[in-house]
Amino acid sequence: MAELGEFGLIKAISAGLVRNARTLVGIGDDAAVLATPDGRVVATTDFLLEGRHFRRDWSSAADVGHKAAARSLADCAAMGAEPSALLVALAAPPDLPVSWARELTEGLAAECARAGASVIGGDTARADSVLLAVTGLGDLGGRAPVLRSGARPGDLVAVAGRLGHAAAGLALLTAGAGPAGAGPLDTGPLIAGQLRPAPPYEAGPEAAGLGATAMIDVSDGLLADLGHVAAASGVRISLASARLAPGDRLLAAARLFLSKTGSAARPASPATPGEVALGWVLTGGEDHSLAAAFPAGTRLPPRWRVIGQVSAGQGVVVDDQPRNGVPGWDHFADGPASG
Amino acid sequence: MAELGEFGLIKAISAGLVRNARTLVGIGDDAAVLATPDGRVVATTDFLLEGRHFRRDWSSAADVGHKAAARSLADCAAMGAEPSALLVALAAPPDLPVSWARELTEGLAAECARAGASVIGGDTARADSVLLAVTGLGDLGGRAPVLRSGARPGDLVAVAGRLGHAAAGLALLTAGAGPAGAGPLDTGPLIAGQLRPAPPYEAGPEAAGLGATAMIDVSDGLLADLGHVAAASGVRISLASARLAPGDRLLAAARLFLSKTGSAARPASPATPGEVALGWVLTGGEDHSLAAAFPAGTRLPPRWRVIGQVSAGQGVVVDDQPRNGVPGWDHFADGPASG
Numbered sequence: 001m002a003e004l005g006e007f008g009l010i011k012a013i014s015a016g017l018v019r020n021a022r023t024l025v026g027i028g029d030d031a032a033v034l035a036t037p038d039g040r041v042v043a044t045t046d047f048l049l050e051g052r053h054f055r056r057d058w059s060s061a062a063d064v065g066h067k068a069a070a071r072s073l074a075d076c077a078a079m080g081a082e083p084s085a086l087l088v089a090l091a092a093p094p095d096l097p098v099s100w101a102r103e104l105t106e107g108l109a110a111e112c113a114r115a116g117a118s119v120i121g122g123d124t125a126r127a128d129s130v131l132l133a134v135t136g137l138g139d140l141g142g143r144a145p146v147l148r149s150g151a152r153p154g155d156l157v158a159v160a161g162r163l164g165h166a167a168a169g170l171a172l173l174t175a176g177a178g179p180a181g182a183g184p185l186d187t188g189p190l191i192a193g194q195l196r197p198a199p200p201y202e203a204g205p206e207a208a209g210l211g212a213t214a215m216i217d218v219s220d221g222l223l224a225d226l227g228h229v230a231a232a233s234g235v236r237i238s239l240a241s242a243r244l245a246p247g248d249r250l251l252a253a254a255r256l257f258l259s260k261t262g263s264a265a266r267p268a269s270p271a272t273p274g275e276v277a278l279g280w281v282l283t284g285g286e287d288h289s290l291a292a293a294f295p296a297g298t299r300l301p302p303r304w305r306v307i308g309q310v311s312a313g314q315g316v317v318v319d320d321q322p323r324n325g326v327p328g329w330d331h332f333a334d335g336p337a338s339g
Numbered sequence: 340m341a342e343l344g345e346f347g348l349i350k351a352i353s354a355g356l357v358r359n360a361r362t363l364v365g366i367g368d369d370a371a372v373l374a375t376p377d378g379r380v381v382a383t384t385d386f387l388l389e390g391r392h393f394r395r396d397w398s399s400a401a402d403v404g405h406k407a408a409a410r411s412l413a414d415c416a417a418m419g420a421e422p423s424a425l426l427v428a429l430a431a432p433p434d435l436p437v438s439w440a441r442e443l444t445e446g447l448a449a450e451c452a453r454a455g456a457s458v459i460g461g462d463t464a465r466a467d468s469v470l471l472a473v474t475g476l477g478d479l480g481g482r483a484p485v486l487r488s489g490a491r492p493g494d495l496v497a498v499a500g501r502l503g504h505a506a507a508g509l510a511l512l513t514a515g516a517g518p519a520g521a522g523p524l525d526t527g528p529l530i531a532g533q534l535r536p537a538p539p540y541e542a543g544p545e546a547a548g549l550g551a552t553a554m555i556d557v558s559d560g561l562l563a564d565l566g567h568v569a570a571a572s573g574v575r576i577s578l579a580s581a582r583l584a585p586g587d588r589l590l591a592a593a594r595l596f597l598s599k600t601g602s603a604a605r606p607a608s609p610a611t612p613g614e615v616a617l618g619w620v621l622t623g624g625e626d627h628s629l630a631a632a633f634p635a636g637t638r639l640p641p642r643w644r645v646i647g648q649v650s651a652g653q654g655v656v657v658d659d660q661p662r663n664g665v666p667g668w669d670h671f672a673d674g675p676a677s678g
Contacts, residue, residue: 024379024484025418025484025486028487028571029418029484029486029487029488029571030383030414030415030417030418030487030554030555030556031381031382031383031414031415031417031418031420031475031477032381032382032383033379033380033381033382033418033479033484034379034380034382035378035379036375036377036378036379036380037378038375039374039375039376039378040363040372040373040374040375041372041373041375041380041476042370042371042372043370043371043372043373043424043426043459043460043474043476044369044370044371044426044460045384045426045427045428045460045461045462045472045474046428046462047428047430047462047464047472049430049464049466052464052465075369075370076369076370078369078370079364079368079369079370079372081370085382087382087383087384087474088384089384089385089386089472091386091388091470120382121382121383121384122384123384123385123386123472125386125388125391126391127388127470128467131430131466131470133384133386133428133462133472135382135384135426135474136370137380137382138370140372145363145364145368145372147364147368148367148368148369149368215369216369217369232367232368
């Protein structure tokens, strides 16, 4: 990459990008200009750091692009906005192949396309490892932004998208139970959940249109993220474990994970596959699903699963019990939370 | 910083920040919401990396905040926009003192206040060195964006703000001729020019209002940045060295620099203080001044100095001569360009 130089790299990257209709000025000037017909813009910025959020031996460059874009675009959707644009700051070692940067860009562009957004700007620099800082912009289309603070006693709590898949995928990768070591279990979908999360972007504006009172994207884990909603709203959120029962794929992955790691080696971890899988569902982050509160009686489209309700009080409980000792998901430098 | 954790750090940082009237939702939710009354938003993102763009033994935390904000906000101004907001992604070693992060925030906030903007969001992460990725947002207030591509033969070329000060300050620091080693010369203003550049933000919208045909912020050096304008516009830009003559302070700094480094040790560098200082003016980056083209006959306010004109052709010439061998400013990892 060093031989291309900064301008060559930007050129190589921008060649792979398509502008959407909102991009009035794209890459190549001092700044981009984006149409914001709503008269407001939703804006968020997130790191994606090698070694902390991805590993180049596990993730392809395209995977990293998808994941980087998903992190910020899901935050836009969680406000009730349609994602519209991405700015990407990429620092990389000089010996990173240019093909890696091109594939990264393809991943960014493909995830943007899923969300209806496009890459409108960025920066490049040299660093010892690959690091991205991605800014997502979105448009509210006349809707009020859905904050974390609006949940009210009596509201339903529902989720759109998967829970625990990214955590299960990471656990399998960490335990050496990737595709090669998985035996009969098809680990592909779970590992894809970790490497290339697919947030349900459309569910964000949909929830806002349905009158959602609070919303968050599940990036740190369901309990941790709903904890933010409960704290910001000054309410208690009660989840029903029966609504969160792990599916067969997660249970099979938990069995495989336990067989690879052995519960003796992990005395603090739960002993049964059911508990391991439920831990992934409750505390696994990075699925970038959307969790929202809705007024009681809201008729929800099928992609929203009711998982609990809001009452007076504080904190998050599961079957009326606090789950002590369940840390929030701290991404993967620290390994999966021991749900 | 490790003991505070991510949420504690965000709390400590956001406590030092003031929201401007455009900030509809600030730090603390999935994303910020910014009013964009123009119906368009100007957006740009830039790295500021320890070791490459700043050194913690030279820059205070507040300096780094000023510089990080200035980089992105000047890009907004160079489009003709009023800077309105900043998103700041900060990665830092766990042992970085919390006070450093607080002072950084004060610097960010103070530079935002100079520009009329405020910090509306961000992200934090752990890294081996301090790195920032800053996104600037701006509002065009009904003006057309001023691109790099609009300069036309016959236009005047003018600059608002200082040239060569940041480069001179860096040269002095590099040569050990900082305040302690400077003798009678007051190096303060030049070193401040490097550590805490002060872009003339208001000149950006002003230029757009005056009908500027092209504009750029001088971040890589006057010749390099006007080279981008010349290339994008398909024109030649001719500068007059008489209009760019270094002032007494730059000349004194050049003499001091040469006395510290010795021309024998730098056979490739120019021999005279005048040439060294002119090199800083022409190729020094990071002043974040604004350079713009205006239709001939435009009456320019005093802060704009006419330095040349646009003609048919290509490239940038000084007194009708190309300046061969003048590299663009590649920030400070590579030292000052040997103009």
